[in-house]
Amino acid sequence: MSCTTILVGKNASYDGSTIAARIEDSASGMFKAKKFIVVEPKDQPIHYKSVRTDCEIELPDNPMRYTCVPNVKKWRGVWGACGVNEKNVALTATETIAVNELVLGADPLVEYVEGEVKKGGIGEEDFVTIVLPYISTAREGVLRLGALLEKYGTYEVNAIAIHDVDEIWWLETIGGHHWMARRVPDDAYVVNPNQLGSDYFDFEDKENFLCSDDLKEFVEENHLNLNKDGKFNPRLVFGTNSDSDKVYNTPRAWIMLRYFNRNSYKWDGPDADYRPDSENLPWCLVPERKITIEDVKYVMSHHYQGTPYDCYGNNTNPNEKGIFRPIGISRNDVLGITQIRPYMPEAIRSIQWLAFGSNVYNAIVPFYPNVRKTPEYLSNTTLKPSVENVYWANRIIAALCDPHFNTTNQHVERYQLAVQSKGHEIINKTDKKFLAEEGQIDVHDLLEEANEEMAAYLEEETTDLLDTVLYVASMAMKNGFARSDN
Template sequence: MRGFRKQLTGSLFAALLVLVAATAFGCTDVVAGKDATVDGSVITSHTADGAFYDAQVRTIPGATFPKGAMADVYWNITAEEEGGPVKIGEIPQVETTYTYFHVGYPFMNEHGVAIGETTIGQKEELKTFRPAAKAIMTVEQLEVFALQRAKTAREAIKVMGELAETYGFLPSCGSEGECLTVTDASEAWIFELRSVGMMWTPESKTPGAIWVAQRVPDDMVVVVPNMSRIREVHPEDADNFMASGNYQQFAIDQGWYDPASGKPFIWQEAYSPLTGNDDWSLSSMWIRNRLYTIHRILAPSREWDPYAETMSYPFAIKPEKKISVQDVMEMLRSHMADTPFDMYEDPAWFIRDGDTSVKSPLATPFVTKDMRKLLRIPYNRPVSKWDCAYSFVSQARANVPDPLRTILWFGYDNPHTTCYVPIYNGVTDTPETWRTFDRNAFDLKSTQWAFILGDELVNRRYQEAMADLTAVRAPLEKSFFDRIPEIDKKAAELAAADPAKAKAFLTDFTRECMEKTEQTWWKLNWQLISTYNNNKGK
């Protein structure tokens, strides 16, 4: 990076960093081991906090390929930039690929492997930029290859680690590192990945990435809010760690770690910016406020300091009570109520009404930038973002047939106002309206637009409209959860005789849930428009 920086003028480099900051949105993952959950499932989750990340849910069928076939490598798989994916390279194809579910950050395959994503900061010397960089493997492209080629979480990590080392890791969320929360029905893993700077080339015969992975203890939960969580690494403990061969040596070469010091090598500190103006530093409040919020939910009897340094938090925490899929949904929906960071309780919302002070009916926890400026409300980044493209909570279950191994509960837009819909890993198709979206054109035939509109309408009159939304959403989501035992039983019976029939049955169920949710949300939108419009004001 130092050599590359000398090739740029100071103003150009500064402009590049501004662009990087402008494109960084951030995401939140919560991942739990099987003994930390009420039903024994392994859970991961993800909030894709970029308004226009690709959220069109579709299956990409597995296939067989002739010897010598090549697989294309793309930039802009997330669709953060307009114009669609751009081919930037190719690698040898494998003989057989598995069916997987494609969105901006592909999240599940036919074998029930599920992956959550959250960007993490990395030091300036590691940063790598397109098009000058020779690295070609973005994290979303690595997810594609992992889901196409792996049956387990461990296999997925090995696939991604080897490809990143061979072809170079290319950051796609600004110039930062990445963390993936990778699960199957037995294990949950935290996989952290860094690039190695602008000067790397494939011809150098050196690894084009640095990475480590740590297993989540079965009875614990890990929260990853855009920061590195892994500290000490022990590759000799193969049950609980994996790492690239250079995971420590690169830091030694950069002068970031001295083995002669006698101090342990701390991965998190070696490669992350610690302080400063960098939003991705370990000291950033937008990271620590999410750590605080979710940890106090997991262990409410403990005294958590809302301003504690992020490095003071343990890698994993044993929840005081086992958590459910619904519990994780509520974590993702949090606007940090009952914390110092809840913008819904800012004093600016309270107005005089005679001798008392009351909260304005315009008050909302999701305050727009213009409203914050007007009312001088300080910004606190909540767990739940109004400009989230989609979110999910997945549950991978042991001792069930393959087509129903994992249920991924998917929701569009702001997690706080979304409705989560079950998608089984054996599903082979989704409704066209869930595969249709144009960011520049509102469309009544796009389910994503239904949720974008719903969130917008609720936010205009949050106190009253959110109650209306909850009254519709709660029974709908409950009806889905209530049907799962029945669907599991029938699908298992079908799978014993013919897995293809089980997949068809599960596909029909998922499509039914999606179509019902879509119809319900459009009806809710018309109700909100009819109820809360300025013709009814005084």
């Protein structure tokens, strides 16, 4: 699994919200259909059983309603991706990361063999389902997930973001049973692309750092600390530094940091402060200006435009063009951005923004998660291609546009502007209506109506874009011929 994450502290965002965004990407050679649903308490299991490992967990009997974006095909588990619960706590799981051989030797991953049943181990397929319905704060979520990891172990190395209206926490698993978590500074943003990201940890600061009770002793006993300056850099202790990181992972962090702090450092040339292969890119920075949802969508769609590495660019040097793994890649399944707004009443505080398919060619769309049902255009995704749902419609659009990028890009940009503008318009209108009529209207009816309006507009615009790019691509077919051609 490969993903990209960005987290925005409340004082770094444009409106004081905490914002967490992650793309769930399929593994190479795969494309996973996704849908957006609400899980009611009556539908939440009490006796939970993992699909991949057969791990059995008894869950509390008082779950909350929550949203999630699961796989349509459940053969590998739920894979809830991201969601928001009734208490306005959001969780996104997971960013696949890696730890080094010393760590895995000291605390091996719970053994997982394809096709064999193993009693033990939880992973990405489980986290949203077994954590989100039971937590009232982000910190509570970190502690719950940490306790589950210690008890059941994990067969993979992951990072998970959990946030509420005040705090964003980033939890990284360490080997089979250990973990650490860091609170995102309020005035900063964080980028993380498939690497163990945290570059600082303070065992004494319990307000901003949490971990397994024995993590410090675990490091000392197994001689893991490679730091020489007295500081504790988890990347040096737990992380990896492979050659593949320099083309697959670190360039994604570099392009995101470059976007938000363009003037703070020199990013290009032989004397750059940071390069795409730099091993010391900051985990978090204070941005040069406040960050919007559209900024997040833009960087989560990046293919290195404005650099020699753009896979769609005109650079003729084969040693540079397209050499780095884009953020906006063909295998994007879903981009989820959860936004928790401090200036709104709890009933309408959260927004879950979603975009399906390759991010270069889709639009980010807002939905209220405090609802009992979601629009069919997002919830009825089928396993077979169909333009009746947004996942497949955007997948088809991307496949048509990719070989005709220069002639379709203007149409995609117009689509993104229209859909994202309408999203803000509907949110503003609905917020005002709720504030004006609070106590006189059913909030679920109001928010479901807003979501349906957004979905209807999205379907109309997506269908129009599909019609346009299909025409452009058809006109460029190599077997085109008319009598006037000779």
